Amino acid sequence: MVAPPDNDVIWARSLHHSYNGSPGLRGVSLGVGDGEILAVTGPRGSGKSTLLHCLSGQLTAQEGEVWFNSVPVHTMGPRLREQLRRDRFGWIGAEADLVPELTAWENAALPLLLRGVSNRAARKTATEWLERLDIGPLAKKRPHALLQSQRQRISVARALAAAPTVIFADEPTATLHRAERAQLLRTLTTAARSHGITMVLATHDLEVAALADRALGLLDGRRVNDVSLPAASDTEGRSACSLSV
Numbered sequence: 001m002v003a004p005p006d007n008d009v010i011w012a013r014s015l016h017h018s019y020n021g022s023p024g025l026r027g028v029s030l031g032v033g034d035g036e037i038l039a040v041t042g043p044r045g046s047g048k049s050t051l052l053h054c055l056s057g058q059l060t061a062q063e064g065e066v067w068f069n070s071v072p073v074h075t076m077g078p079r080l081r082e083q084l085r086r087d088r089f090g091w092i093g094a095e096a097d098l099v100p101e102l103t104a105w106e107n108a109a110l111p112l113l114l115r116g117v118s119n120r121a122a123r124k125t126a127t128e129w130l131e132r133l134d135i136g137p138l139a140k141k142r143p144h145a146l147l148q149s150q151r152q153r154i155s156v157a158r159a160l161a162a163a164p165t166v167i168f169a170d171e172p173t174a175t176l177h178r179a180e181r182a183q184l185l186r187t188l189t190t191a192a193r194s195h196g197i198t199m200v201l202a203t204h205d206l207e208v209a210a211l212a213d214r215a216l217g218l219l220d221g222r223r224v225n226d227v228s229l230p231a232a233s234d235t236e237g238r239s240a241c242s243l244s245v
């Protein structure tokens with residue numbers, strides 16, 4: 001087993017994974033640098049979600065290696081992987097996946113509470129992120145009382161509040177309208193940049209991928225040539241990293 005380059009936070013070699021014989025990933029290798037935002041693009045079924053699940057330790061690839069900060073993840077047992085996900089990773093999916101019984105702030109604070117942060121400190125941090133995401137006044141509402149776009153903001157607040165080293169975002173704005181999508185993505189990528197968070201962003205949308213520093217393409221579970229991104233506009237793109245969210 002050869003250790004990965006020191007400057008890659010996430011590094012994967014030759015990942016293969018199939019579902020009952022049907023291939024999900026076929027030999028994907030990649031590295032993500034410290035603080036880098038990498039977009040993973042490709043059509044539906046190309047393997048983006050499978051790749052993010054493998055990189056984030058939710059799924060162990062049948063073959064291949066995943067390393068986080070030069071520590072092998074693919075050889076970790078379930079408890080260590082759980083701890084790694086809780087303490088160092090954030091996850092944002094297409095659906096907000098909130099706990100229905102908890103309020104907005106409790107949902108956003110959940111990763112901190114699970115880490116043993118005091119209720120008071122976790123509430124303060126979660127509330128600050130809800131405010132930055134323009135949903136501060138909804139902090140005491142439960143998910144059923146909120147719009148899909150507001151629930152998704154809570155899920156973004158939950159990921160950012162935990163100050164993770166890496167955020168994995170799997171089609172985070174796929175269910176939102178165009179204007180909401182642009183605003184939420186801008187806030188997310190700006191916050192990641194200003195807090196030095198590394199991000200792996202799966203999307204089938206090249207306009208979304210344009211917010212990343214770099215993009216790699218998948219097709220039928222294989223890596224294809226690195227994708228050339230459309231020029232990002234000054235307000236939404238890679239240059240828009242000066243907001244202090």
Ligand SMILES: Nc1ncnc2c1ncn2[C@@H]1O[C@H](COP(=O)(O)OP(=O)(O)OP(=O)(O)O)[C@@H](O)[C@H]1O
Nearest residue numbers: 019022023024042043044045046047048049050051
């Ligand atoms: N749990 C599963 N059981 C069986 N097959 C699966 C499962 N998850 C993914 N697959 C298959 O693996 C392949 C890759 O799927 P994956 O969801 O990783 O792609 P994707 O690019 O994220 O697609 P989408 O954008 O639709 O989510 C597809 O052929 C898919 O049908």
